[in-house]
Amino acid sequence: MPTIPRPPAPYYADSRSTLYNADALAVLASLPTASVDALITDPPYSSGGMVRGDRTQGTGDKYVSTTNINGQGTDFTGDNRDQRAYAYWCSLWLSECLRIVKPGGIAALFTDWRQxxxxxxxxxxxxxxWRGLVPWYKPAHRPMLGRYSNACEYVVxxxxxxxxxxxxxPSxxxxxxxxxxxEREHQTQKPIEVMRHLIRLVPEDGVVLDPFAGSGTTGVAALIEGRTFVGSEMTEHYAEVAARRxxxxxLGYRKTEEQDALDFDGGAA
Incomplete structure (x- = not known):
């Protein structure tokens, strides 16, 4: 009989969430078949440029145009593949996720126009x-003189x-x-309100999987919407951020001396 890989020890766990600090493919290989209800994730795009030299820059150089990022905008890994390698890599983890998600469950993953x-x-x-595309329009997009603005990212x-x-x-x-x-803690952090809407197609009390957890926004949205979360994040800095969030x-509060208001509807909580 084939040997089932043992999962790494969780980086963080509570009654409704489990987070691993490890490579996504290693974690996915260890998760049970048909054990989650949905895959909702924001993988590294390997984009942010038109040529090979652009893609191999650090993620801060590619994606950050503001200083409003805590932790100096720590770079994340896995964002330097060309389009063919990116498609092959995605097919690997998506096929593994198909085994893990229950029949009839959904997948929703972010991308940009290049990828x-x-x-x-x-x-x-x-x-x-494949069921379709959901555009995410960003009102504060960068204007492009003499050409169409790239104002949208997409949920496939x-x-x-x-x-x-x-x-x-729900509809x-x-x-x-x-x-x-x-004010965000990850260079490509998504709006919490968008993630919460995506979560609402998951059955109540269902389990949401995110192999590229980043700062944990998918998990935060899942918990707020009454779901359970399983995720992995390879960069330790962001695993720490996600665990805290x-x-x-x-708990309903931060374990620090400064107890800021928790406004999960307003953005980066």
Whole structure:
């Protein structure tokens, strides 16, 4: 019989969330089959440039145009693949996630215009049924003189086989308008309100998987919406940030001397 890899020890765990500080493929290989209800994730795009030299820059140089990032905007790894390598890599972890997500569960992953074709191909190569695109429009986008502005990122979504009828489930928008968090702890941190809407298609009390947890926004949204979270983050700095944010939601307060208000509807909580 094949040997099932043992999962690494969790970096953080509480009654509703488990976070690993390890490579996504290593963690995914150890998770049980049909053990989660949805895959919702924001993988590194390997984008942020037009040529090879752009892609090999640090992520801060590629994605950061503001100083409103705590921790000096620590770079994250895995963001230097070309388009072909990116599609192949995505198909690897997406096929592993297909095994882990229950039949009929959904996948929703972010991408930008450069990697949109590779991402939709990889979703289908991984065995998922591609269901469509959800644009995320950013009002505070950078204007582009003499050309169309790149004002949107996209959520590519699909399902693990056939979907149910949808009876009893909410209707969620197929388009979002929201600015990136003004005060954020990750270079590419997504708005909490967008993540919360994506989570609402997951069954109540369901489990959400995010193999690229970053600062933990998917997990924060899952916990606020009454779901359970399983995630991994390879960069230790961001695993620490994600663990703190998950603990804040679980406890309802920060374990520091400065007890700032917890405004999870307003952005980077």
């Amino acid at each position: 949109l074709p590779a991402t939709t191909d990889a979703l289908q190569a991984g065995g998922w049924v 979504w699909g399902s693990a086989g056939p979907l149910g009828t949808g009876e009893g489930k 969620v928008p197929g388009f979002y308008q929201a600015s990136s968090p003004r 998950l603990e804040t939601v679980e």
